[in-house]
Amino acid sequence: MKAKWPILDYSAYKDTTYLLHQWSQMVGKVRLRKSPWQNHSWHVALYLDAQGMTTGPIPYEGGIFEIKFDFTQHELKVRSSNGTRDRFSLGNQTVASFYEQLREKLDFIGIKVKITKTPNEIPDAIPFDQNTKRIPYLPNEAKNIWKALIQIHNVMTVFRSKFRGKNSPIHFFWGSFDLAYTRFSGATAPEFEGEVPNLAKEVMQEAYSHEVFSVGFWPGGEQFPQAVFYAYCYPNHPDFKNKKVQPEEAYWSDDLGEFILPYEAVQKAANPTKKLLDFLESTYKAATEVGSWDRNQLDCDFSSLEKKNSNITI
Structure with a gap:
């Protein structure tokens, strides 16, 4: 049986979309910093997979690492080819707390990276670490x-x-x-x-x-x-x-x-x-x-x- 296309009601998911937009920018900026530049900025994009959305393999010091949004478990997962991995829940996160959690998890698996804190392509953007607005993730x-x-x-x-x-x-x-x-x-x-x-x-x-x-x-x-x-x-x-x-x-x-x-x-x-x-x-x-x-x-x-x-x- 073919899966039905879900109903999308912007009024119902606008807050969740806001959070995902902000969070995905942080994850994407990590890939941007650690990947060789490709034509048309293709090196920054994320990809769909069977659990959610992923950076795919990112090169780092002779190995690779990956950051994934898991929408089956509603977690962010970070793992590297040396076997180290960590994760945290997407629930009850602000933009600022997600930023801190992501930094901690990357540090834990040994990934040193510094990203620009200002979101891109958003007017009057609030830096990630200053955005403490409480918005529900559904x-x-x-x-x-x-x-x-x-x-x-x-x-x-x-x-x-x-x-x-x-x-x-x-x-x-x-x-x-x-x-x-x-x-x-x-x-x-x-x-x-x-x-x-x-x-x-x-x-x-x-x-x-x-x-x-x-x-x-x-x-x-x-x-x-x-x-x-x-x-x-x-x-x-x-x-x-x-x-x-x-x-x-x-x-x-x-x-x-x-x-x-x-x-x-x-x-x-x-x-x-x-x-x-x-x-x-x-x-x-x-x-x-x-x-x-x-x-x-x-x-x-x-x-x-x-x-x-x-x-x-x-």
Whole structure:
């Protein structure tokens, strides 16, 4: 039996999302400090796994370590390849107490790292160690967000399989707090001139150094209080917003400069996978048309290799 897509009500989980956004920034900043720089800042992202969300292996002094949000047990887990591990509960934590606990656990397993205490991509951000606001962490809401991310990740994995050009992993960016996937045309792009709170201009310019089409999922925020899927291209061609995309619930947001599809429209659909794939594929088609991408060189179809009766032996 296929798992149902969970209902996401921003009013119910906004406090939990606030905490996870702050906490994931600390964890992500540790990965940032200890990992070699990769193009488009791919070295900072987090990844979904069977228990929650993880940094994946981070190199350190001849070994590796990992930090994981476990949304089955609602714990943060830290472990290293030398066999040392520790954990602490996500319940009853403030942003400041999480910061101190994370520092203590990293010290315990022998990881020396210093991170910038100011959150990124958040206006009027409070330094982690000064944010003592008491906000409830709701385990069921955290699990629902994670379960939704799993469903979305699985659909994006199908979409990703149809492209042979340069493309990103399906990864979670803790700054913007979204699950994202990006395709590249191969062409360079005009220098990015936008501004993002508490984020170096050089970082954004490198991230958008080449022409891209990006899709993703955002659980919502104070300025846009609902869970949505998005699709945009850079540079943002003037004709992009005038393209007709699917499904019918999708629309162009002038405020955000991208196409939007409410999560609720997918969650309630008879076939959520098809509904979301329609959005991903139609917005990609629109971006390639306005940007004149060479789809003959970039697209691929491996369906013949997936047929059950294939004679290919691996």
